[in-house]
Amino acid sequence: MADAIDRAAAKDPLTTVELPEDRFYNREMSWLDFNARVLALAEDPAEPLLERAKFLAIFASNLDEFYMVRVAGLKRRREMGLTVNSADGLNPGEQLALISARTQELVERHGRCFTDQILPALGEAGIKIVHWGQVTGDDRQRLQQYFVDHIFPVLTPLAVDPAHPFPYISSLSLNMAIIVRDPETGAERFARLKVPNNVDRLVRVRRGEFDYLPLEDLIAAHLGILFPGMQVVEYQVFRVTRNADLEVAEDRDEDLLQALERELARRRFGPPVRLEIADTTSERILDLLINELDVDPADAVEVPGLLDLSCMFQLYALDRPTLKDPPFVPATNPAFAEGENPKSVFATLRDGDVLLHHPYESFATTVQRFIEQAAADRHVLAIKQTLYRTSGDSPIVQALIEAAAAGKQVVALVEVKARFDEQANISWAKALEKAGVHVVYGLVGLKTHCKTALVVRQEGNVIRRYCHIGTGNYNPKTARIYEDLGLLTADPDIGADLTDLFNVLTGYSRQTEYRNLLVAPQGIRDGIVSRIHREIEHVKAGRPGLVRLKMNSIVDEPVIDALYRASMAGVEVDITVRGICALRAGVPGLSENMVVRSIVGRFLEHSRVFHFGNAGDDEYWIGSADMMHRNLDRRVEALVQIKAPAAVDRMARLLALITRPDTRCWRLGPDGWYRSPEAGGRDLQAVLLRGGAGAE
Incomplete structure (x- = not known):
């Protein structure tokens, strides 16, 4: 299969077509556009009042991190005299000037939203912020x-x-x-x-x-x-x-x-x-x-109203349920629902793969239960898991400790370089190590970002491997507010793949080829680009071509150029991106067959999905990687193909719901600006909450 894809890509004459130099949008400005969409939720009177206050706090916290990391990096490059330009041709100084102007505009809008809209509305609801x-x-x-x-x-x-x-x-x-x-x-x-x-x-x-x-x-x-x-x-x-x-x-x-x-x-x-x-x-x-x-005057930001509106999280914690989104209880995936007693995860997976969709489906009764049952099961020989971000009081961390205490072989790959979680990760990594867990701190020069767990179980004379591969972290707290997908499976090929991947992560293996995984830094970019080229070949042969992607960010130039060429060839390209998007959609002659939408709502859209029509023989992949340089070149990432018929059908229904013309979303125009959602559109997350993961 891979050889056929590569041959199709090599024959593609569009790979030699000259693309315009202005085809990339600046990633920093695109991120500020994303934060503007967060701010728009705070400005939306249709949102519950304390949810609007919460979005003010999220906007403020997001901007803090943006300055601490992205702006700091640009300043460092400028001060070092580096003239390396971004993909859109701007040098660090030019980008900083644009950021400064756009930030001041957004901060003023943020402050006015608080003083002119949220404060009066809070007062009417009996919540007042007063002066001395x-x-x-x-x-x-x-x-x-x-x-x-x-x-x-x-x-x-x-x-x-x-x-x-x-x-x-x-x-x-x-x-x-x-x-x-x-x-x-x-x-x-x-x-x-x-x-x-x-x-x-x-x-x-x-x-x-x-x-x-x-x-x-x-x-x-x-x-x-x-x-x-x-x-x-x-x-x-x-x-x-x-x-x-x-x-x-x-x-x-x-x-x-x-x-x-x-x-x-x-x-x-x-x-x-x-x-x-x-x-x-x-x-x-x-x-x-x-x-x-010693601050550059351009970096002095004037704020109307209160400084640091992350304090709105304090108001959001108030017990005022009528001012918040209605509470919901995640459903247990039907495959694991069996009366009051938890059904054996292992017995369920022997019957077939289970696709999970959080937070609509419970993390606790699926992924967490998988690890807890493995820790308690006397037939389980080993548990291997990657941990990028979690909480120190996580039941999963406790389960790993209990498994080690029970004599099981337990390996935890803890990514201590996870930004802003470094100290917390170090602390509970030491606790794991002290409990007898074999703790590995990743690979030199790479962050381990893949979300994988492998359980090895003795079943009679057979050793069987059970696996989880997901798009989100093993964090029970964020699993309630992040939208993510995960695959639980006993597929022997995936089990063999994860065994090989853990050998790469914990030993000296240099394996780069896998049976049912695409793994970065060697395989994801080439795997995605070659499949996009295959869609071009289908169109040239008179068959339909379709690429649908859902992710947090898309910045990688080779992937974007492949999508442009697919659009030029007549492939239907549909992209849902929550945050940064460096490509331009709807540009005549370049991306007129391309649609880019952004969904920002109650839950953080975090899953990464890759769908290739393949002339009716659809391929669906999920995993941890966004289409960014850091993910594809400087991280260990993993994508897994969804193959079980029921899971494939569910993926098809989910993407059909996301891409429906009446689903409420922001749409990217050829001028680089996002159009606000049209009134009366269907709220994707509300539909999924009402109908569960199988909605429509």
């Missing part, structure tokens, strides 16, 4: 006492003068810039005060009510206590974002954990990449902060 001047009587007295007892003892005002240098400002901390005057001499001094981050940002004004005072307002009202005998001339709130992109030198002679822990300690001292200030900040304080922090 609105607090009176007993409430004021009680908050004053709260400040004296709980806040004042932990505050440390730091003076800035010839004897006191400007203090270090930790990343993402909320701070106050204060100017005080000596009433006797008239001399003015600057001080910095850090707002504590170990207490609630929004302080409850009175019991039984939903009135909240921002912590910085409470502190500002009591600055006289902090600076006795001085006059407070001005104060403003500000926030600094620092470079948090780790660069770990993976020297084989050095323990990776030690190197990573050293870099984590350095992360907090990364250079500033953004300064957030209130839009009321005076030029005087702004100039002082820019000079002392």
Whole structure:
């Protein structure tokens, strides 16, 4: 099969067709477009109010990470004098200028949404964010006492003068810039005060009510206590974002954990990449902060309203169910539903493959149960699993520990380089190791991102292998809010493939060919591109050609160029992408047979699906890889082909529902802008919630 695909690609004359230079859209601007779609959910009055507040918080958290990683990387390349351009031809400096302008526009829109829409609506719902001047009587007295007892003892005002240098400002901390005057001499001094981050940002004004005072307002009202005998001339709130992109030198002679822990300690001292200030900040304080922090003025972002709206997560936690999406209980996949007693996962899989769709189907009663039953089963000899992101209190981690304690061979490949989860992964990896689990920390130069589990079981005189391959992490918490697919199977070929893959991950195997998997960094890009070329051959032979992809991001130039050539040849190309999309859809002569949509909603669309029509002999693949350079070149990723007839039928129904013309989504135009969803469209996630994974 693979040889036939490669021969078809080699004969394709379109591979020599010159493609226009402006065919790629900038990935950073595309990411900002994605975050704008998140913001649009906060602006949508049809969304429940606290869900809108939550999307404000998600937008803010997303932007923090974008600056800590992507903007930080561009700044580093610019400062090193690197002139390497992005695929769209922009150098780092040009990209930073575009990012700065677009960010200021979005931040202003974000702040206005909060002040003009969310705040008044919250007030009408009985949830108020007040200022100190609105607090009176007993409430004021009680908050004053709260400040004296709980806040004042932990505050440390730091003076800035010839004897006191400007203090270090930790990343993402909320701070106050204060100017005080000596009433006797008239001399003015600057001080910095850090707002504590170990207490609630929004302080409850009175019991039984939903009135909240921002912590910085409470502190500002009591600055006289902090600076006795001085006059407070001005104060403003500000926030600094620092470079948090780790660069770990993976020297084989050095323990990776030690190197990573050293870099984590350095992360907090990364250079500033953004300064957030209130839009009321005076030029005087702004100039002082820019000079002392050595921040580019273009990176000073003016914020209307409250800084750091991630505090909206605190409001979202309120017990106000009428202001949120209706709760739902994930269904148990019918294959595992059998009265009150859990059905044996192994017996079920011996009857055939099971395709899972989270969060509509329970993670706990399927994937988690698979690992827990394997840990408790006396016939299980070994469990091997990759862990990219999970939680330290995860039942899966506990099951692996119990399996090791029971004498089973347990191997956990823990990716300690998973960004922003490094410290947590190190901690529970050490706990696994201490319990007797064989812990492997991945391959030098690569992140292990594939989502795989292998269980080896003795059944009479036969050794049988049971497998799980998914699109999402083994994290019970995110499995409730991330949309993902997974395959549970006892297929001997897939079992043999996973055995070979784990030998690559834990040993010195250099295997690159597999029976029913595509594995990066060697095989996924070529496997996808060759199948796209096969669709071109079908069209040339008078047969229909179809490529449907669903993923988080698509940036990889060879894959995009193959899709362009497929569109030019007459192949129907349909792409659903949640986040970054560097290709241009609907461009005459280039991508007019291509549709790109984006679905952003209650659940994070996280699954990766690859469908090739193959003239009626459809191929469906799922797995961990997005079409990005990092996934295809610098990570271990795995895609598995869905072959069982019932699972294939289910994949077909799901993609048909996603691509229906009336499914509500954002559509990418040839100008690079996304068109808002049309009124009255069908909400994909709502349909799946109503009908389960088998809906339509």
